[in-house]
Amino acid sequence: MGITVSNISKSYKDVKALQNISFDVKPNELFGLIGPDGAGKTTLFRILTTLLIANEGQATVADLDVLKDFKEIRKHVGYMPGRFSLYQDLTIEENLTFFATIFGTTIEENYELIKDIYVQIEPFKDRRAGKLSGGMKQKLALCCALIHKPKVLFLDEPTTGVDPVSRKEFWEMLKRLQQKGITILVSTPYMDEAALCDRIALIQDGKILQIDTPEAIVNQYPKTIYNVSANNMYLLINSLKAYPHQHSVYPFGEFVHYTDTREGFNPEELEQYLEVQNLLNIRIEKTEATIEDSFMELAK
Structure with a gap:
C-alpha cells in the first residue's frame, strides 16, 4: 500500500x-x-x-x-x-x-x-x-x-x-x-x-x-565537474567566481566543485588564471557528479 x-x-x-x-x-x-x-x-x-x-x-x-x-x-x-x-x-x-x-x-x-x-x-x-x-x-x-x-x-x-x-x-x-x-x-x-x-x-x-x-x-547532470584545490580556500572561491567563464562554483569539502560555460574547457588556462591570483599548490581534476551537485544545478 x-x-x-x-x-x-x-x-x-x-x-x-x-x-x-x-x-x-x-x-x-x-x-x-x-x-x-x-x-x-x-x-x-x-x-x-x-x-x-x-x-x-x-x-x-x-x-x-x-x-x-x-x-x-x-x-x-x-x-x-x-x-x-x-x-x-x-x-x-x-x-x-x-x-x-x-x-x-x-x-x-x-x-x-x-x-x-x-x-x-x-x-x-x-x-x-x-x-x-x-x-x-x-x-x-x-x-x-x-x-x-x-x-x-x-x-x-x-x-x-x-x-x-x-x-x-x-x-x-x-x-x-x-x-x-x-x-x-x-x-x-x-x-x-x-x-x-x-x-x-x-x-x-x-x-x-x-x-x-x-x-x-x-547521470542527467549536464556538465563536467572539476575538483579544484589550492593553498587558500577563501581566495580560491572568490577567484573562481570572478572567472568570466564559470558556470558554477561550490565548496565541497577540501575542494571546490567547478563547472565551465564552454564545451572545450582547458584546465591549464584556468590554472594560469589562478596563478595570477597568487594561489599556490593548484590542482584541477575531473570528478563525478553527486546528488548535491544535481540539486544545486536544478535549484539555480
Missing part, C-alpha cells in the same frame, strides 16, 4: 509552503524527500499524516483518502516527527507500553518487528527518555512508531543532529523494515542519504525539482 500526492498546495498567509506537489510512492518502496530546511518537507508530512489540511489537491495513504478516511489512516501509519516528541519523563519501556496501549496492542504482540532495534536500547529500558543520547532517542522513537505494525512509515528528518555511526545504523534498520513489507517515506537535508533510497524527490521552496532514482538524477 503506497502513497499518492496530487497537486497539493499549502500556504501560511503570504508564504507558499507547498506549490502543486505531485508524486507517488509505490508499495514497499523506500522513497526520499530531499531538500533543505524550509523546503516544505514537514508541512507535506503533516498533511499526509492527517495533522494538517491542504488548501488544494488530494492525497491517499495506504489507499485511504487523507480527508475522508483520516481516522482510519491513523491506525495504519507510523509517524516519527523531526523533533523528539516522546514523553521525556517516562522510561524507554514506559513509552513503548504507552504507545502500544494507545493502539490496542502490546510490545510482545509485535516484538518481531521492533526486535532488531529494541535489543540495542533494551539495556537502558529503565532510563528516562529525556536522559538518552540522540541516537538512542531516535531508536526509541522508531520503535514507538512501529509498535502497532503500520503499513506506511513516515520519518521526518530522522537523523538530524545524530552522530555518523548512528545515522549509518538507522539506514540499515530502514532497509530491514522495507524487507518486512513496510512502505517508507523519509525526508532528509543530507544529500548523501539520498543515495540510500529507491527513488527520491528533490524539493526546494515548496516545489518539486525532479523525481527519479538517485543514479538517474546524477
